[in-house]
Amino acid sequence: MPDYHIHTLENGIRVVHKQVLHTKIAHSGFVMDIGSRDELPQEQGLAHFWEHMAFKGTLKRKSFHILNRLETVGGELNAYTTKEKICFYSSVLDKHFEKSFELLTDITFHSVFPEKEIEKERGVILEEMAMYLDTPEEAIVDEFDAVVFDGHPLGNNILGTRESVSNFQKKDFRGFIERNLSTDALVFCSVSNLPFEKVLKLAEKYLSGIPSIKKHRERVPFTGYTPQAVTIEKPISQAHCVIGCPAYALDDDRRIPFFMLNNLLGGPGMNSRLNLAVREKHGLVYTIDSNYATYIDTGLLSIYFGTEKKQLKRTTSLVMKELKKLREKQLGSLQLHTAKEQLMGQLAMAEESNMGLMMMLGKSILDQDKVESLNEIFDKIKSIEALDLMDIANDVLREENLSILNYVPA
Numbered sequence: 001m002p003d004y005h006i007h008t009l010e011n012g013i014r015v016v017h018k019q020v021l022h023t024k025i026a027h028s029g030f031v032m033d034i035g036s037r038d039e040l041p042q043e044q045g046l047a048h049f050w051e052h053m054a055f056k057g058t059l060k061r062k063s064f065h066i067l068n069r070l071e072t073v074g075g076e077l078n079a080y081t082t083k084e085k086i087c088f089y090s091s092v093l094d095k096h097f098e099k100s101f102e103l104l105t106d107i108t109f110h111s112v113f114p115e116k117e118i119e120k121e122r123g124v125i126l127e128e129m130a131m132y133l134d135t136p137e138e139a140i141v142d143e144f145d146a147v148v149f150d151g152h153p154l155g156n157n158i159l160g161t162r163e164s165v166s167n168f169q170k171k172d173f174r175g176f177i178e179r180n181l182s183t184d185a186l187v188f189c190s191v192s193n194l195p196f197e198k199v200l201k202l203a204e205k206y207l208s209g210i211p212s213i214k215k216h217r218e219r220v221p222f223t224g225y226t227p228q229a230v231t232i233e234k235p236i237s238q239a240h241c242v243i244g245c246p247a248y249a250l251d252d253d254r255r256i257p258f259f260m261l262n263n264l265l266g267g268p269g270m271n272s273r274l275n276l277a278v279r280e281k282h283g284l285v286y287t288i289d290s291n292y293a294t295y296i297d298t299g300l301l302s303i304y305f306g307t308e309k310k311q312l313k314r315t316t317s318l319v320m321k322e323l324k325k326l327r328e329k330q331l332g333s334l335q336l337h338t339a340k341e342q343l344m345g346q347l348a349m350a351e352e353s354n355m356g357l358m359m360m361l362g363k364s365i366l367d368q369d370k371v372e373s374l375n376e377i378f379d380k381i382k383s384i385e386a387l388d389l390m391d392i393a394n395d396v397l398r399e400e401n402l403s404i405l406n407y408v409p410a
Helices: 046-053 063-071 094-109 115-133 136-148 162-167 170-180 196-207 255-266 273-280 309-328 333-350 354-368 374-382 386-396
Strands: 005-008 014-019 025-032 076-081 086-093 186-192 229-234 239-247 288-294 299-307 403-409
Touching: 005 196, 014 196, 014 354, 025 094, 025 354, 046 076, 046 086, 046 115, 046 170, 063 076, 063 094, 076 094, 086 094, 086 354, 094 186, 094 196, 115 136, 115 162, 136 239, 136 299, 136 403, 186 196, 186 354, 239 288, 239 309, 255 273, 255 288, 255 299, 255 309, 255 333, 255 374, 255 386, 273 288, 273 299, 273 309, 299 309, 309 386, 309 403, 333 374, 333 386
Parallel strands: 014 186, 229 403
Antiparallel strands: 005 014, 025 086, 025 186, 076 086, 239 299, 239 403, 288 299
């Protein structure tokens, strides 16, 4: 029996809730299956701009009233945009849950995009872009998307371009929402000590009046990957590098084994192979890690590090050496057991974050129409064999399959 509750309203909006009795904080939000990959070429950055504009005025509230609604009771209101999702969310004391529910509904469905606020927020986003470009360790990771997903919407920067952001008007937001918003691709998710019956009652109160909107949208699948090696000179003091390639999609059976392989290679643990080989043994980097992102039709492995310019070649060689080990040397039984235990422990601790759990509920329902329990995931991890990991390493981590993006001091 699942440890969460889910209900679909008549208009198609799904409500998913997990009751956690030991907390006084109610986390909730709307997760929409809309992201930057759904933008037309001239719309780059529009999904992220919409995220900002949701706080700038609705049919019944001005920006000031939106920002103060939860802050005055010690709550938080926020949002984020990814390649495939937009989320508006809040955290409040449980007694203010209805207040946050009503506000989230208001900004999600009733934004009016005042022209004056668009102009002001345009400047804010352009400053955000400038700040991001001044942070090479962040900029290179996003630019690597463009290297791997060359010419595809997944390669576009979520922030957009200065040209696109400078030209957006009210009609552009309206058109983007009208083309992409669908009530059956939208989830209200919550984690709190409240019983599901109360959450559902409020959902009926605030969401049943939203008209049913059903849109059939086909996302352009990613195909035709060509490995590239790109070096860009920049006015920076340190060299930065990202190495990676496409990986398995969200619904691929190899996703969890590859997630474990990535965790072993360069996950958050200080005992990751990359951290031990490059930082601890040779002292060449301060930070080195690898990340595995999944999308509905593909995935992305990206390994990042920063080092002195004169050490770039040596550090890259050490990374390649670790990838070769994964391809050629099968894990021993103790190594495999340790990798499984480490990943299961990390996943269990991640679920201790009720806010992260709330967002995971919404995303899982949208992507898979279900939420896998920790025990189900653990069973999949326990079934992984050393040979599975070696086969996956040879499938994905072949040296000729890798792209490399370097930022080097000018």
